[in-house]
Structure formats: C-alpha cells, structure tokens
Amino acid sequence: NAGVTQTPKFRVLKTGQSMTLLCAQDMNHEYMYWYRQDPGMGLRLIHYSVGEGTTAKGEVPDGYNVSRLKKQNFLLGLESAAPSQTSVYFCASSYLGGQDYEQYFGPGTRLTVT
C-alpha cells in the first residue's frame, strides 16, 4: 500500500496564479483532511471531508476550495494564489472520525507564492 500520496511535492507560483493539489489514499478511508503548517502555528485545518461527495470548512478555509468526487481523492484548489498562502500543505486520512481513529499523513507539498 502506498498510503497517502500528494502531488506535487514542490511548487512555486506567482501571485494570482491558480493550482490544484492532489491527495490520494489507498486505504479505503472515509475521512480526508487538508492542513497547512507554518512556523510556530502548528497544523491548521483548511477543509475536510467525511465521505465521497462531501466537504466542510475547517479553521482557515478562505482562499481555498476542495472537491471529493472519488472516495480515494481529495483535491485542494487555490484560485488566485497570494503570498500568505506560502506554506507546507499536508493531506491526511482516517478510517472514520473521532475516537481512536488515527490519521495517516502524506509527505507534504511545499508551496511558495512570490
């Protein structure tokens, strides 16, 4: 099993450009999450999904959109990138939510917006 994979690993964007980050999991997990990690801020939840076709906002959703058309994939879109979106983005999945269901994380995407 590959676990959770993220594409791409690195990306540099100019302000105003758009891009999509792809997350894929092969563990048949229902829940998927997108986080961003910034120095001193820990992990902040952007959006999450509790199943195919569903999405919900997390702590910092502004400037991002997501889609979960297939159970195994969770896409994060930036329509008009801003320098404040320079960050490391992590995708995670879990079998279900809450209780003792641990999260499985991807390796991250390092995004720089100039």
Place this chain on the structure above:
Amino acid sequence: AQSVTQLGSHVSVSEGALVLLRCNYSSSVPPYLFWYVQYPNQGLQLLLKYTSAATLVKGINGFEAEFKKSETSFHLTKPSAHMSDAAEYFCAFGGSYIPTFGRGTSLIVHP
C-alpha cells in the same frame, strides 16, 4: 469544546538524557489522545495513542506516555534520547470527529 496545550515550543536534551514532552488537554467528553512525530521534511506519523484500555501507553522507538485524568495530562517520555529522536512532536485530541492538535514541540538532541 476541547483543546490541547503543549508546554514548551522547544525542548533541548543531551543524548542519553531523559526526554519529557508535556501535553495537557481540556475536554467535556472522554478523551482519545495521540502523539505524532514529524521528522524533518516529512509528514506526521503516529507514535502512540490512548484509548482508555491502559493509562500507560507504549509506542514506537521506545517512547511511552501516561494518561493522568486528575491532571488532564498525557506527557510523552523516553528514558534515553538518541540523536535520531530530533523531530517535531504533536499531541492531538480525538474525542470529537475532527482532531485537535497542539502547536507542537521541537525536540533538539545534543551530542
């Protein structure tokens, strides 16, 4: 609502010394607690989790954590630090269906 507080954004130890990383939680529901580790330039991976079966939980790489309800704590320990333990450690609360993470503690290990 629940919250997780990790005391100390950085902890520095010498190789061979005891590692103690502190985590306190606040919750109105029974807690499910996790410790994750993040090595440089990698994603997070599970170290151990508390699920009420036992208050002392053993994890990978010689780490363990003790759940103390009276102190609302779940501190992570390791008797003897190795250079390879240098990483970021996150405590997380899983009582609700979306986990809550602490801000992380960076463990620095000196030779």
